[in-house]
Amino acid sequence: MTSSATGLVLRAASGAPYRFDPGALxxxxxxxxxxxxxxRYEVLHEPADLADWAGRCRLTPTPAVEVTPADLTAARxxxxxxxxxxxxxxxxxxxxxxxxxVVNASAARPPLAPVIGPDGERAWTGALTGExxxxxxxxxxxxxxxxxxxxxxxxxxxxxxxxxxxxxxxPGSRRWCSMEHCGNRHKVRALRARRSGEPGGAGPx
Numbered sequence: 001m002t003s004s005a006t007g008l009v010l011r012a013a014s015g016a017p018y019r020f021d022p023g024a025l026x027x028x029x030x031x032x033x034x035x036x037x038x039x040r041y042e043v044l045h046e047p048a049d050l051a052d053w054a055g056r057c058r059l060t061p062t063p064a065v066e067v068t069p070a071d072l073t074a075a076r077x078x079x080x081x082x083x084x085x086x087x088x089x090x091x092x093x094x095x096x097x098x099x100x101x102v103v104n105a106s107a108a109r110p111p112l113a114p115v116i117g118p119d120g121e122r123a124w125t126g127a128l129t130g131e132x133x134x135x136x137x138x139x140x141x142x143x144x145x146x147x148x149x150x151x152x153x154x155x156x157x158x159x160x161x162x163x164x165x166x167x168x169x170x171p172g173s174r175r176w177c178s179m180e181h182c183g184n185r186h187k188v189r190a191l192r193a194r195r196s197g198e199p200g201g202a203g204p205x
Contacts, residue, residue, distance in 0.1 A: 008056060018180045023149075023166035026082055026141035028057045030164055035080040038162070044079075047072050047130070054133055061121075063112060063128050071130025078106050078134055082141055086164045089145060089153045103145075106138035158182030 007021030008028055022028055032053060033042035044050055047067035054065045067075075081099035088095050112132045117123040126132075144150065144166060152167040156177035163177035176182040 020178045023168045024144045029079045034083045065128045065133050067130035090155050109135040111136040
């Protein structure tokens, strides 16, 4: 898995921004949409949208990727497969074989190639294509789904929140997509519940 201390900036239904770190590059692709009911959240409408996602994901340095319409179609297929595989893992269910085939096919292609630049900093070499970007994402998924954190894949415990993350905390007790979003909402509700149970306390609005 590719590491990062930043994560993605998402927006709640109210429009308020919050930071979400799913813990793995491959899981950062999931909030762009998804299969079934998640299709209404689709943001990958044109090749530029995938290039924009590449500019916001945890890959460093930020790759300026050239994306074709075929890459966009492949990205949606890979993302939907990753959704189903991640949820199956979180629920302890069997991995759909068709989705494994999608991920494995993408992972078999050449990924983005990192190098050490003349200044000693990390850089990319070779073509920065959408296909290579997706191969990098797919290889990250293979590492996650076969590695030591495969049993730490979780779905947020918040009401009506379906964000998926890998719990990399030492105790393995992460429950929320983000403490500033679902975690905070839970604390507010718990506080209201405690107050409503106190003598003379008012119930929640």
